[in-house]
Amino acid sequence: MPEGHLIHRVADDHQIFVGATVKVRSPDGRFMFGAEELDSQTLQSVDAWGKHLLYQFKPKTLHIHLGLEGSIRFRKAHTLHEDQRARLLVQDERTGDSFLLYNPLHCELLSSFARKDLIRRLGPDLLRPDADPEITWTLMQRSQAGLGEFLLDQSCISGIGNIYRSEILFLLRMHPHRRAGSLTREEFDTLWRLAADLLEVGRHHNAIITASPKRLGKPREQMHRSERVLVYRKRECPDCGALLTVERIANRTAWFCERCQSG
DNA sequence: TATGTATGGTAAG
DNA sequence: TTACCCTACATAA
Structure with missing residues (x-):
């Protein structure tokens, strides 16, 4: 369901995860490799660029693009909900809050070079204060x-x-x-x-x-x-x-x- | 129950 | 330019 407004809204809402050490899983198994790499890392920042979401870890960035069919759901702590259909589960180890990702077009890890290249390819984002x-x-x-x-x-x-x-x-x-x-x-x-x-x-x-x-x-x-x-x-x-x-x-x-x- | 359509993007031809 | 991805939803039957 995403145009840029919704992606920025998600980035706004997900600021609560910044600074958290997170548990990362891939319930549907299609992002196993990436989830393992991010597990137990600390989230540095969450940013929206156009229709792209960038979750900064060190040294890599989690890149999410919802495409036409993707969605993200927030789950309050302890509403235990094992959903095998989710591509990605990210849980804040401090609070227990988490978010789940479904049917994304992209869910991948980017090097800092690839991250810069992605942003370079995008035109100015109307919702960013630094848009030129x-x-x-x-x-x-x-x-x-x-x-x-x-x-x-x-x-x-x-x-x-x-x-x-x-x-x-x-x-x-x-x-x-x-x-x-x-x-x-x-x-x-x-x-x-x-x-x-x-x-x-x-x-x-x-x-x-x-x-x-x-x-x-x-x-x-x-x-x-x-x-x-x-x-x-x-x-x-x-x-x-x-x-x-x-x-x-x-x-x-x-x-x-x-x-x-x-x- | 079947059919059509889609707020997006990529890659093949 | 076209096919594809392969889900969710609205509408027709």
């Missing part, structure tokens, strides 16, 4: 891609997934086939700020919410699933009522309104 928009701006000016394709390219800007893509472009009234390189600096700044704000809201609420609470007349917490987004998987434009265009862009389905997103 100038890098994305430069890439965008040179890009031949349409906006819909550009926003999903994690090497140009990281953290945005398929739901946020459609939602951001709708809110900006920008057509997904408009060339990324055609944006003015002002338009880019607006895009960057909007995307960062939306991801921050998602991180806070642990859910993708792009609809305005004011417009609906209820707080975000009370919004129904279908009310939280504007165009993703919808039939009609929430503004003009026209049928939305559904099209695969960069190998993923995109929803947009030809009438409202003309720019």
